[in-house]
Amino acid sequence: MLNPQPGLYIDGHWLSGSELLSVINPATEAPLATVAGGDESSVEHAVQSAKSAFPAWSQTSGAERGALLRKIVSAVQGHRERLIELQSRNNGKPLFEAAIDVDDVIATFDYYAGLAEALDAKQDSAVPLPSDDFVARLRREPCGVVALIVPWNFPMVTTAWKLAPALAAGCCVVLKPSEVTPLPELELAEVIAQCGLPDGVFNLVCGTGLAVGAPLAAHPDVAKISFTGSNAVGVQVMQRAAETVKGVSLELGGKSSLLVLADADLDLAVELAMGGGFFNAGQMCSATSRVLVADELADAFLQKLKARAEAIRVADPFDPDVEMGALVNQAQYQRVVGHIARGIQVGARLVCGGERPADLPRGYFLRPTVFTAVPLDSALWREEIFGPVLCVRSFATEAEAIALANDSEFGLVASVVSADADTADRVANALHAGLVWVNAPQVIFPQTAWGGYKQSSIGRELGPWGLQAFQEIKHVIRSV
Numbered sequence: 001m002l003n004p005q006p007g008l009y010i011d012g013h014w015l016s017g018s019e020l021l022s023v024i025n026p027a028t029e030a031p032l033a034t035v036a037g038g039d040e041s042s043v044e045h046a047v048q049s050a051k052s053a054f055p056a057w058s059q060t061s062g063a064e065r066g067a068l069l070r071k072i073v074s075a076v077q078g079h080r081e082r083l084i085e086l087q088s089r090n091n092g093k094p095l096f097e098a099a100i101d102v103d104d105v106i107a108t109f110d111y112y113a114g115l116a117e118a119l120d121a122k123q124d125s126a127v128p129l130p131s132d133d134f135v136a137r138l139r140r141e142p143c144g145v146v147a148l149i150v151p152w153n154f155p156m157v158t159t160a161w162k163l164a165p166a167l168a169a170g171c172c173v174v175l176k177p178s179e180v181t182p183l184p185e186l187e188l189a190e191v192i193a194q195c196g197l198p199d200g201v202f203n204l205v206c207g208t209g210l211a212v213g214a215p216l217a218a219h220p221d222v223a224k225i226s227f228t229g230s231n232a233v234g235v236q237v238m239q240r241a242a243e244t245v246k247g248v249s250l251e252l253g254g255k256s257s258l259l260v261l262a263d264a265d266l267d268l269a270v271e272l273a274m275g276g277g278f279f280n281a282g283q284m285c286s287a288t289s290r291v292l293v294a295d296e297l298a299d300a301f302l303q304k305l306k307a308r309a310e311a312i313r314v315a316d317p318f319d320p321d322v323e324m325g326a327l328v329n330q331a332q333y334q335r336v337v338g339h340i341a342r343g344i345q346v347g348a349r350l351v352c353g354g355e356r357p358a359d360l361p362r363g364y365f366l367r368p369t370v371f372t373a374v375p376l377d378s379a380l381w382r383e384e385i386f387g388p389v390l391c392v393r394s395f396a397t398e399a400e401a402i403a404l405a406n407d408s409e410f411g412l413v414a415s416v417v418s419a420d421a422d423t424a425d426r427v428a429n430a431l432h433a434g435l436v437w438v439n440a441p442q443v444i445f446p447q448t449a450w451g452g453y454k455q456s457s458i459g460r461e462l463g464p465w466g467l468q469a470f471q472e473i474k475h476v477i478r479s480v
């Protein structure tokens with residue numbers, strides 16, 4: 001076993017917990033590191049550290065917090081290459097994808113530095129009242145100690161989307177990374193630790209969901225829990241949080257659609273299907289894994305998509321020509337392969353992929369996979385696969401396409417491809433999804449909200465909504 005590295009950052013100190021986590025390289029299956037993660041006692045230590053730091057931190061000005069967030073921006077910029085490398089190595093994603101992640105982290109901290117700075121001018125703003133006998137003012141105050149629990153598919157990005165607004169609001173934080181991908185998170189924490197935050201404001205506890213996540217979700221001194229992960233765990237987190245009536249934000253799964261309307265540019269539609277299905281090896285909550293194509297384009301679309309998918313270079317994340325990397329671990333690989341096998345059993349037609357590339361005998365690699373004729377009641381059509389698997393189906397009318405897209409318990413995102421702006425807007429407005437891209441790849445800006453309808457989310461991240469998730473609202477009404 002490799003020498004364990006400390007997996008706890010509490011009250012300004014790196015510590016080792018007693019729960020050892022083995023971290024692997026998904027591209028080689030070789031051990032990468034052992035992390036000494038924590039348990040319930042580490043959670044207690046971290047929460048008490050955050051609680052002690054809260055009175056002073058919550059009284060700092062927005063300008064002071066903004067200045068610290070700007071230091072984090074510079075520090076992450078300075079460590080960009082190292083963070084990219086670690087993310088690729090631990091997660092299996094190509095370097096160019098990991099670079100997009102790190103740049104997103106930088107943009108998110110930069111955006112919330114600006115919102116923190118803007119808070120001071122808005123604090124204690126007057127509230128117009130229909131009476132001259134009273135005056136009222138509005139304060140937005142940090143909600144307290146917050147627990148942030150994140151998944152493995154975009155480790156540092158999901159962290160930044162929570163951590164930056166929580167710090168901007170004036171909250172003290174206990175972060176729990178995924179036990180699958182702690183290495184980029186540990187490096188990011190080390191970078192943040194160098195930026196001069198007061199001890200206890202930012203704490204990190206690596207560990208499993210049961211040893212660390214569950215006690216965090218139940219802790220009475222945690223005011224708010226912000227969770228990104230699977231629906232099954234999200235439900236458990238919400239149930240535990242209910243016992244102490246803490247605020248809950250959830251970012252969960254998806255089963256999103258890309259709608260290719262009859263007037264769509266075929267090449268653009270194929271490129272968007274490739275990105276929505278195979279970026280991050282399809283391990284995206286926002287994967288547009290259902291592709292709905294107008295009847296008149298369906299045959300040509302499928303032919304082009306097959307050719308593009310078969311040409312994708314699946315390779316080690318560090319290969320200079322790699323287009324798609326590895327799935328994150330054996331459990332995820334087997335889960336996706338199981339979905340493919342069950343899809344074939346229920347009569348779906350495999351167009352391409354469905355197996356490991358012949359030249360990659362080791363590592364959790366899968367060929368980009370496309371199905372058609374997928375039964376509408378099958379798991380392949382209805383459940384989140386979280387791997388490089390697309391289901392293509394044709395439709396006759398716009399109304400049918402909208403109905404197919406909306407027929408899901410999820411409602412995270414959607415994409416629409418159409419040459420006509422009015423048509424695209426009409427369809428976008430009819431979709432039950434929190435974010436719709438029109439003729440665009442899955443670009444994300446910190447200024448626009450992230451989150452979905454139905455069982456995909458509770459609340460919204462990013463934008464001012466991401467900050468408000470960590471604030472309490474207080475009105476003070478005074479007689480004059």
Ligand code: NAD
Binds near residue numbers: 152158176
């Ligand atoms: P997961 O639910 O298994 O784990 C997420 C986090 O929860 C991990 O840190 C894990 O250790 C922790 N956890 C596990 N059991 C716990 C428990 N009982 N109590 C508290 N915490 C616990 O999810 P995953 O496999 O890491 O990530 C994949 C899932 O995340 C997919 O379903 C995906 O759709 C979702 N996701 C959603 C978004 C979004 O923005 N909506 C973004 C990324 C990923």
